[in-house]
Amino acid sequence: MPEQTNPEQTNAGRSRVEGKSFGRARKLGIAVTVVATAAVAIAVWGVLQFVLTRAKLRTTIDWSRGAKFTISEETKALIDQLRTREDKLEIHTFLRSHLEFARPQNPPGVQRVAPIQEACVRATYDLLRRLDYLGGDQVTVKIHDIYRDIRASGNRANELGLSDLNVVTVKIGLRKRSLDLLRQMADIELPPVERNRPGQLPNPVLRAYKGEEAIASALGSLLAEEELTAYWVTSFDTAPFHGPTGNAGDGVAPLARAMRDSGFRNKKLDLRRDANVPQDCRLLILAGPEAPLSPRAVGAIHAYVKNGGRVLMTTGVTSAGAGSSQISFKRLLQPYGMSLGDKWVFNALRDPQNPTDFRFGDLRCSRIVVRSGMNRSHPVTARLLQRGEPVELERARSISLADPMPEGTQADILLSTHSKSWLVDVPPFNARPSLAVPRKADQRTFHVGACVEVEPATADGKKGRFCVVAGLAFRKGTALGNLAGSLFQANRLFGVYLVNWLVRDKKFVPVATGERHEAKMNVAPTQVGRAKLWLVWLVPGLFLSCSFLMLFWRRRA
Amino acid sequence: MADAASIAVPRSRLWTLAKKELFSLVVSPISWIILALFYMLRGAETVQLLLNPAVAQNGDVDGFVMGYLIGAFQSTLYMAVLVPPILTMRAFAEEKRTGSLELLMTAPVRDYEVVLGKWLGAWVFYAILWTPTVLILAGLQLWLGLDIAYGQVFTSCLGMMSLGSLLLAAGLFTSSLTDNQLLASLTSILFGLGLIMVPPQLAATAHVDVDSPFYLVLLDQANVARQLQLFFFRGHVDTGHLAFYVSTTVLFLFLTVRVVESRKWR
Numbered sequence: 075m076p077e078q079t080n081p082e083q084t085n086a087g088r089s090r091v092e093g094k095s096f097g098r099a100r101k102l103g104i105a106v107t108v109v110a111t112a113a114v115a116i117a118v119w120g121v122l123q124f125v126l127t128r129a130k131l132r133t134t135i136d137w138s139r140g141a142k143f144t145i146s147e148e149t150k151a152l153i154d155q156l157r158t159r160e161d162k163l164e165i166h167t168f169l170r171s172h173l174e175f176a177r178p179q180n181p182p183g184v185q186r187v188a189p190i191q192e193a194c195v196r197a198t199y200d201l202l203r204r205l206d207y208l209g210g211d212q213v214t215v216k217i218h219d220i221y222r223d224i225r226a227s228g229n230r231a232n233e234l235g236l237s238d239l240n241v242v243t244v245k246i247g248l249r250k251r252s253l254d255l256l257r258q259m260a261d262i263e264l265p266p267v268e269r270n271r272p273g274q275l276p277n278p279v280l281r282a283y284k285g286e287e288a289i290a291s292a293l294g295s296l297l298a299e300e301e302l303t304a305y306w307v308t309s310f311d312t313a314p315f316h317g318p319t320g321n322a323g324d325g326v327a328p329l330a331r332a333m334r335d336s337g338f339r340n341k342k343l344d345l346r347r348d349a350n351v352p353q354d355c356r357l358l359i360l361a362g363p364e365a366p367l368s369p370r371a372v373g374a375i376h377a378y379v380k381n382g383g384r385v386l387m388t389t390g391v392t393s394a395g396a397g398s399s400q401i402s403f404k405r406l407l408q409p410y411g412m413s414l415g416d417k418w419v420f421n422a423l424r425d426p427q428n429p430t431d432f433r434f435g436d437l438r439c440s441r442i443v444v445r446s447g448m449n450r451s452h453p454v455t456a457r458l459l460q461r462g463e464p465v466e467l468e469r470a471r472s473i474s475l476a477d478p479m480p481e482g483t484q485a486d487i488l489l490s491t492h493s494k495s496w497l498v499d500v501p502p503f504n505a506r507p508s509l510a511v512p513r514k515a516d517q518r519t520f521h522v523g524a525c526v527e528v529e530p531a532t533a534d535g536k537k538g539r540f541c542v543v544a545g546l547a548f549r550k551g552t553a554l555g556n557l558a559g560s561l562f563q564a565n566r567l568f569g570v571y572l573v574n575w576l577v578r579d580k581k582f583v584p585v586a587t588g589e590r591h592e593a594k595m596n597v598a599p600t601q602v603g604r605a606k607l608w609l610v611w612l613v614p615g616l617f618l619s620c621s622f623l624m625l626f627w628r629r630r631a
Numbered sequence: 632m633a634d635a636a637s638i639a640v641p642r643s644r645l646w647t648l649a650k651k652e653l654f655s656l657v658v659s660p661i662s663w664i665i666l667a668l669f670y671m672l673r674g675a676e677t678v679q680l681l682l683n684p685a686v687a688q689n690g691d692v693d694g695f696v697m698g699y700l701i702g703a704f705q706s707t708l709y710m711a712v713l714v715p716p717i718l719t720m721r722a723f724a725e726e727k728r729t730g731s732l733e734l735l736m737t738a739p740v741r742d743y744e745v746v747l748g749k750w751l752g753a754w755v756f757y758a759i760l761w762t763p764t765v766l767i768l769a770g771l772q773l774w775l776g777l778d779i780a781y782g783q784v785f786t787s788c789l790g791m792m793s794l795g796s797l798l799l800a801a802g803l804f805t806s807s808l809t810d811n812q813l814l815a816s817l818t819s820i821l822f823g824l825g826l827i828m829v830p831p832q833l834a835a836t837a838h839v840d841v842d843s844p845f846y847l848v849l850l851d852q853a854n855v856a857r858q859l860q861l862f863f864f865r866g867h868v869d870t871g872h873l874a875f876y877v878s879t880t881v882l883f884l885f886l887t888v889r890v891v892e893s894r895k896w897r
Contacts, residue, residue: 108893112886119882123852124845126874137782138866139693203861207869211844593692593778601775602681609674609767614667621663628658 129210139593145204149290153205155297156212156246163293164245165202165215168231169195169255182275187256190280191240194260197283198242205289235570237461242285244292248337249299251292259285295578302577304333304357305343310371311364313388313549326361328562329548329569336570345371351378356577360387362546366402376409379528382536384576390469390546391418391500410526410540411476411483415497418507419470419520419545422494432494434511442467442522442545447490452525454571455488465489465523466564467545472497472520482529489523489543539576644740648748649755656718656756665717666760669710673764676703677771692777697864699768700787708856711794712823714760718753719802720816723891727810736894743888750796750803750884757795761788783866790863793876794855798823800883807890830854 126132136143156163172192175184199217206215218227220239234243236252242259243252253259261284265276306312306326315327330340343352345367351358351374358378367375379385389403403414420439422432433439445464448455458465467489475485496512497520522545528538547565562569656662680698681687701707726732735745765784772779802819809815830853837850852875862869 104893108889111889115882115885119878120845120849122878123875124848126878127848127852127871132869132871132874134870135786135868136866137780137786137868139780139783143865143867200861207871593780595687595690595692595695595775595777597681597687597775602678602687605681605771605774606674606678608770609677610671611674613674613763613767614671617663617667617670621660621667624658624663625660628660 129208129212132207134204134207143200143204145208146286146290149205149286149293150208152290152293152297153209153212156209156293159297161212161246161297163209163213164243165205165213165289166230166234166243166245167198167202167215167217168220168227168236168239168241168243169198169217170240171195171221186275186277187262190260190262190278191256193280194255194283194285198255198259198285201285201289202242237457242289244289244296246293246296248335249296249302250337251296253285253288253292259283259288299337299356299578301354302336302338302356303341303352303354304330304338304359304573304577305341305352305355306330306359306361307345307363307371308342309344309346309365310360310367312360313362326548328566329361329573332566332570333573336574338573345374348374350374351383356384357573358383358385360385360389361548362388362390363403364392364399366399367406368402369405372402372406375406379410379538379540380531382530382538384539384541386541386543386573386576388543388545388547389414389471390467390544391416391471392469407540407542409480409483410528411479411485412524412526412540412542413474413476414542414544415472415474415520416500417471417497418500419472419491419522420496420498420507420512421491422517424492435509437506437509439509440468440507442470442491442495444489444491444522447492447519449486449488452486452488454568454575457571458568461567463567464564465547465568466561467522467543467547468561470520470522470545473522473524473542473544475521475524479526483526485524485526487521487524488541489521491520491522493517493519495520536579541572541576543572645744645748645751648740648745649751652722652749652752653755654752655721656752661717662756665714666763669714669760670763672706672710673702673767676706677767679703693780693783693865695777696768696779696783697787699771700764700784700864701860707791708827708859711791712798712827713820715753715757715795715798715802716805716816716819716823718756719749719799719806719819720812721806722749722753722803723806723887724810724812724815728812732894736891742891743884746803746807746884746887746891750799753799753803754792754796757799758792761791761795764788780866783864786862786866786868787864789868789873790859793863793873794859796880797855797876797883798826800880800887804883804887804890807887826853827856831856 134143170191172188172195175191176188177185202215202217205213216230218230220227231239234245234250234252236243238254240255241252242255243250245251256262260280261282263279263281265279306315313326315325315330334340338357341352343355343358345351349370355378358375360375375383375385387406392399400414400416407413418440419442421442422434423436423438424443425431425433443464443466448459448465450456450459455465470491473487475487479485494517496516496518498507501507523541523543525539525541528540530536530538546561548569549561677699680695680703683690686695686698702710723732726735736742740748765788768779768784771777798819801822802815805818805822806812806815808818830850834850834854834857837847852871858869858872861867862872
């Protein structure tokens with residue numbers, strides 16, 4: 075018998091099933107909606123972080139004492155300039171820890187600097203953090219940990235050509251400046267020794283932290299330099315880039331390469347063909363010209379230096395001797411108060427075991443080694459002295475300065491031989507020079523490197539610079555085959571420092587730093603005792619009694 | 632188109648909810664015990680700082696103030712992480728457990744008003760918790776004759792309040808997810824500890840040359856310990872950091888509202 079079904083019951087069952095599936099779909103829909111909105115919200119949050127941290131949208135508010143975290147308008151203008159030019163600034167730090175200064179085995183003078191080092195390091199990191207934020211994508215700050223990442227930071231320091239650590243290096247492209255933390259970024263005062271305490275050295279005082287000024291000045295200088303183009307004069311038998319054999323035996327290509335690594339662009343210039351030095355020339359190099367310079371070329375060089383141009387001339391004695399080239403050199407150097415000798419400068423060899431002992435009668439006496447005869451106050455030679463790097467010259471000739479110097483010029487002697495030096499006649503081609511021991515009366519010091527600064531023609535113009543290195547200094551090989559060691563390798567740093575100093579003008583960006591103002595504490599031990607009573611017992615006790623009060627009140631309520 | 636009046640949060644309703652939350656926190660003995668413990672630790676740290684002769688004699692006042700605000704053992708950071716979960720763990724979890732949340736949801740208030748009210752009440756209590764810090768500093772100034780830069784104190788409070796708002800919002804969110812108070816507070820504490828500890832570790836291994844700028848920005852933004860120590864506690868405020876706190880707080884509150892709303896739909 076067929077079972078009769080109640081139509082109402084069937085409909086209810088169907089609607090229950092439908093309701094169940096509808097409920098499930100609804101729950102799924104709600105879950106999807108919740109998850110989707112949450113995902114969208116998180117995505118929006120992420121994008122917001124990225125957008126709101128852009129340099130253009132973010133700002134900093136400085137409520138510290140003396141607004142010590144505020145970047146000056148001058149520095150901000152430089153960062154804006156950086157942004158406009160789309161240049162990328164890299165700042166690398168290689169700073170020492172103050173603990174290294176404070177080691178007991180250090181001399182007391184070094185130990186006393188430790189608190190200043192600590193304050194300067196902290197201030198530098200604060201400053202760099204602000205520059206990093208301010209510069210956005212344009213500025214990258216890399217803090218190298220010289221204690222943990224020894225190898226990586228050492229490699230980076232070598233790449234940046236750093237001779238010593240505790241420096242901040244500011245770099246745009248290949249152009250860079252390094253600033254010593256304690257010497258250039260801080261104003262440290264050494265108080266005089268008190269009369270009544272002669273044996274006790276007073277502690278040095280950090281008068282002002284000048285990091286911002288130093289970094290802004292370095293940045294300003296780098297921005298002002300733009301592209302450094304060096305023109306190498308190829309006429310007048312100047313030294314070839316590569317040697318006659320084509321294997322760069324005695325060419326000057328290594329110096330050109332080192333200059334390229336320093337941010338220079340090297341170009342050739344034929345002064346027989348071109349009447350003027352090009353406008354974009356930042357450095358003109360006359361590397362060992364042997365043929366006489368034409369009057370037109372001399373005139374072009376004079377005009378170039380008068381307008382703030384920079385010239386580096388290297389010239390050694392040649393077998394061709396004096397003659398017409400010597401006359402043209404005289405014409406070239408006369409306005410700068412310099413003249414070149416036509417004899418070969420020799421110096422006695424120092425005995426490595428006993429530096430006061432000298433040897434004569436050796437062909438190696440022809441290689442001039444300038445060690446103590448470097449100018450201590452000139453930036454180029456002072457750095458070499460600091461590093462203990464001598465300058466070596468071959469086929470050197472002497473430089474004499476006019477007395478008085480021509481008006482508007484100022485000369486600096488860079489390199490001088492030691493007192494056991496003498497002049498030798500230049501022998502004919504392929505002949506050996508005389509190795510006879512000189513008379514005592516003939517032994518004296520000769521200048522073999524000098525630089526003259528020329529006042530600008532206009533008040534707002536730049537100073538011209540004419541530098542002469544009177545000898546072969548930057549060739550890859552040796553002028554005399556029997557001498558060991560490449561000249562360029564010996565003088566690499568000298569060459570790099572010299573060309574950089576010649577073209578780079580220090581730009582000073584004044585930043586108001588003001589005196590350091592620190593509020594000092596002076597708390598007596600009795601005050602500490604009372605502070606303990608109040609802060610550790612009474613104030614917390616008050617809150618604890620409030621909790622009991624609340625407990626009591628709640629129970630009553 | 633909805634008019635502005637309907638979108639704006641009715642202040643009286645929101646304030647009523649906030650007051651209710653605040654009242655429940657103020658009358659809770661646990662809150663006062665937290666305060667007592669917190670200030671006992673803070674007092675011990677301050678005394679420790681003053682016992683250091685390098686600080687007490689010829690020390691830098693700004694350095695002392697920073698040390699006082701952060702705490703000799705960085706207790707401020709850890710208290711800032713521990714306190715908000717305790718204040719917010721009850722917010723939804725307890726109400727869900729007792730069933731009073733359903734009652735609240737049937738009241739003529741919007742979900743976001745409930746969430747905002749609870750957050751605001753907790754935030755005001757959190758602010759009250761920090762007030763004695765400033766008062767004690769003012770007392771130290773009068774008593775020890777310290778030349779205190781109050782700009783630094785203000786930015787420190789701003790930093791703590793910003794971090795507090797974020798962690799309170801995160802605490803509300805975790806509380807809305809479960810009806811177990813302990814689970815809610817533990818999750819929230821873990822989140823806070825993660826926020827304090829993880830970004831500095833990641834930042835130490837991040838490579839400016841290699842990692843994506845988006846990742847680096849997020850890492851920098853989330854590095855709250857660094858922001859507090861290098862910016863807020865030293866009188867320096869970066870609006871980028873404030874944007875992180877505000878947006879993250881809003882994000883957590885939004886997520887909490889969504890979770891609370893989803894209860895109605897289930």
